[in-house]
Amino acid sequence: xxxxxxxxxxxxxxxxxxxxxxxxxxxxxxxxxxxxxxxxxxxxxxxxxxxxxxxxxxxxxxxxxxxxxxxxxxxxxxxxxxxxxxxxxxxxxxxxxxxxxxxxxxxxxxxxxxxxxxxxxxxxxxxxxxxxxxxxxxxxxxxxxxxxxxxxxxxxxxxxxxxxxxxxxxxxxxxxxxxxxxxxxxxxxxxxxxxxxxxxxxxxxxxxxxxxxxxxxxxxxxxxxxxxxxxxxxxxxxxxxxxxxxxxxxxxxxxxxxxxxxxxxxxxxxxxxxxxxxxxxxxxxxxxxxxxxxxxxxxxxxxxxxxxxxxxxxxxxxxxxxxxxxxxxxxxxxxxxxxxxxxxxxxxxxxxxxxxxxxxxxxxxxxxxxxxxxxxxxxxxxxxxxxxxxxxxxxxxxxxxxxxxxxxxxxxxxxxxxxxxxxxxxxxxxxxxxxxxxxxxxxxxxxxxxxxxxxxxxxxxxxxxxxxxxxxxxxxxxxxxxxxxxxxxxxxxxxxxxxxxxxxxxxxxxxxxxxxxxxxxxxxxxxxxxxxxxxxxxxxxxxxxxxxxxxxxxxxxxxxxxxxxxxxxxxxxxxxxxxxxxxxxxxxx
Numbered sequence: 001x002x003x004x005x006x007x008x009x010x011x012x013x014x015x016x017x018x019x020x021x022x023x024x025x026x027x028x029x030x031x032x033x034x035x036x037x038x039x040x041x042x043x044x045x046x047x048x049x050x051x052x053x054x055x056x057x058x059x060x061x062x063x064x065x066x067x068x069x070x071x072x073x074x075x076x077x078x079x080x081x082x083x084x085x086x087x088x089x090x091x092x093x094x095x096x097x098x099x100x101x102x103x104x105x106x107x108x109x110x111x112x113x114x115x116x117x118x119x120x121x122x123x124x125x126x127x128x129x130x131x132x133x134x135x136x137x138x139x140x141x142x143x144x145x146x147x148x149x150x151x152x153x154x155x156x157x158x159x160x161x162x163x164x165x166x167x168x169x170x171x172x173x174x175x176x177x178x179x180x181x182x183x184x185x186x187x188x189x190x191x192x193x194x195x196x197x198x199x200x201x202x203x204x205x206x207x208x209x210x211x212x213x214x215x216x217x218x219x220x221x222x223x224x225x226x227x228x229x230x231x232x233x234x235x236x237x238x239x240x241x242x243x244x245x246x247x248x249x250x251x252x253x254x255x256x257x258x259x260x261x262x263x264x265x266x267x268x269x270x271x272x273x274x275x276x277x278x279x280x281x282x283x284x285x286x287x288x289x290x291x292x293x294x295x296x297x298x299x300x301x302x303x304x305x306x307x308x309x310x311x312x313x314x315x316x317x318x319x320x321x322x323x324x325x326x327x328x329x330x331x332x333x334x335x336x337x338x339x340x341x342x343x344x345x346x347x348x349x350x351x352x353x354x355x356x357x358x359x360x361x362x363x364x365x366x367x368x369x370x371x372x373x374x375x376x377x378x379x380x381x382x383x384x385x386x387x388x389x390x391x392x393x394x395x396x397x398x399x400x401x402x403x404x405x406x407x408x409x410x411x412x413x414x415x416x417x418x419x420x421x422x423x424x425x426x427x428x429x430x431x432x433x434x435x436x437x438x439x440x441x442x443x444x445x446x447x448x449x450x451x452x453x454x455x456x457x458x459x460x461x462x463x464x465x466x467x468x469x470x471x472x473x474x475x476x477x478x479x480x481x482x483x484x485x486x487x488x489x490x491x492x493x494x495x496x497x498x499x500x501x502x503x504x505x506x507x508x509x510x511x512x513x514x515x516x517x518x519x520x521x522x523x524x525x526x527x528x529x530x531x532x533x534x535x536x537x538x539x540x541x542x543x544x545x546x547x548x549x550x551x552x553x554x555x556x557x558x559x560x561x562x563x564x565x566x567x568x569x570x571x572x573x574x575x576x577x578x579x580x581x582x583x584x585x586x587x588x589x
Contacts, residue, residue: 026052027111027113028052028053028116029048029050029053029109029116030048030051031048032046032047032049032120033046033120033121034047036120036121037125038096038122038124039127040097040098040099040125040126040139041169041261042096043093043094043096043261044093044094044122045093045094046068046091046092046093046104046120047089047090048089048090048092048109049087049089050089051085051086051087052086052087053111054111054112055088055109055110055111056110057070057073058090060105060107063104064098065096065098065102065135066102066104066122067095069093069095070090070091070092071092071093072090073089073091074091075089095263098134098135099134100123100124101122101124102122102123104120105119107119136263138166140169140232141164141265141267142161142163142164142230142267143161143162143267143268144159144160144162144227144270145270146270146272148272150274150275151218151274152274152275152276152277152290152378153218153220153221153274153276153290154187154320154321154324155217155290155291155321155378156216156321157215157216157272158214158215158216159216161211161228161230162211162212163209163210163211163212163265164202164208165207165209165232166205166208167208169234170234170235170236171235172232172260174232175210175212175231176230176231176232177192177228178264182224182225182226185218185219185222185224186216186217186218186219186224188217190214191214192212192214193212193213193214194210194212195212195213196211197209197211198211212230221274221275221276222273223271223273223274224271224272224274225269225270226270226271226272227267227268227269229267230264230265230267231262231263231264232263232265233262234261234263236259236261278376281382283374285372285373286376286383287326287327287328287374287375288321288324288325288326289316289324289373289374290378291318291319291321291376291378292318292319293316293317293320293386294318295315295316295328295373296315297313297314297315297388299311299368299389302393303393304360304393304394304395304396305396305397305398306361306395306397306398307361308360309359310357310358310393311355311356312355312368312371313344313355314355314371314373315351315354316354316373317351320378322349322352325352327343327356328371328372329341330356333369335360335361335365336358336360336361336365337358337360338356339356339358339554341356342354361531362397362526362529363395364395365395366393366395367389367390367391368389368390368393369390370387370388370390371387371389372386373386373388374386480520480521481521481522481589483521484519484522487517487518487521488514488581490517491510491511491514491518492510492514492577492578494510494513495514495574496574498510499570499571499574502567504565507570508553511553511573511577515530515549515577518581519535522584522589523535531550532547532550535550538589539587541583541587542584545583546580546584549577553577
């Protein structure tokens, strides 16, 4: 036996090749289409079956009039008369767009042990209820248009996309846009909405028309091409002649009588030539507005005291690039302190509100200067400038908050001399025993000597106070410097009370009054003259701390900061202010 086995070893490769060839003879590849005859409004399933072997899915060449999409694979195993057979099935969906006879393939399918070229046939006929329709675009299609074929940069223009559905064709009402929109140069994403539905007649055929609307803007000039791919879901009845199976990759629900078929509609090409904004005759007050606008300004209150704020409100409204407009600005003035312009929210999407705080420094201010807004008018293709103002205001002088000193005349002490008369004193007999007192006489105690010195001390104190009051009366700057710490402490106490009551506006107002009153007294300044530059010029030693305090308090006071500050942050700001003022108090002027 051992000898026979050794004799068979040279034959083993030959035997293996025979077995491989035998298995290869049983392997096969088939392509089929079910059903082979469909309507233009129907679909079919293409199957590539690898029998008793394995193979990968293949790419089906593009065929005009057919859309072929891969759906996945399935497998089958059968045992008949003790013989086992298996299949690997790759499934495809065929969606026609034109009637005609089609040959799919041939395509080459490779499998273990060989390869094979396969093909299949499909006929697409007209719908049963419409003998004239030759292609799907005659039943469902879309058209896009615009109100301005040559808009300017940043100018909004309308896009209307009309979807035409032939009467009698049922859709589920959902619309999807898949590409066909410029990917660069557009401002934001286009938001489409169904704005209307109507019925219309085209060449004697009635269509239901759905209008999708959006507004577009571009960031650059140039030609922009629009050809959106609109996908709708058409509802079509199933045909009873189809052989359904539980493993069918397309038809899904076995007991359903309708199927939803997604269709991508044909659409025309819309070219929009966007023009640049011209540079010629562009005014200096141009802030980027493109469209058709109007401009309004409101100033109030019209009567204030020096150092009190005035609010300037500026409205720009109309049709155009509202979100990109920068605010008009007031010219710098020595008599006005200008704060940064803020944008306020409004209810109208075609309107923008700017707000600026202005503080007159003295009572010489009689008006807020005029404001100009320039924009490019897209209807007339030229620049327009709208001017509003000037706006008269009345500014009252702030009374000088100098210390009111009460001067008292020094009192005079009149010494009266009274001459006493002489009298005779009778001597008494001497006592028998003399005794030494254990207590000192009251007029020899330290308290008595202190009482004797008290009038002199009071006299010196009165003289010193009187001299100091007289000096302060003649030196207002010195009097105000002495009043500065007391004024600061008073306002800091008000800030602490507002903090406990959680009154944010009163808290920041008290902090600002602390700065204004302290430095107004310490530097002998009028209320409208207290600002950061003036204080830094006199106290450069604390420039960093003072600059931080002034900017932070002013921003919080007029709500120019980002959001509200926490209670802990307010406490830190309060401590920083008190510490900085103590350091400033030690600076010699």
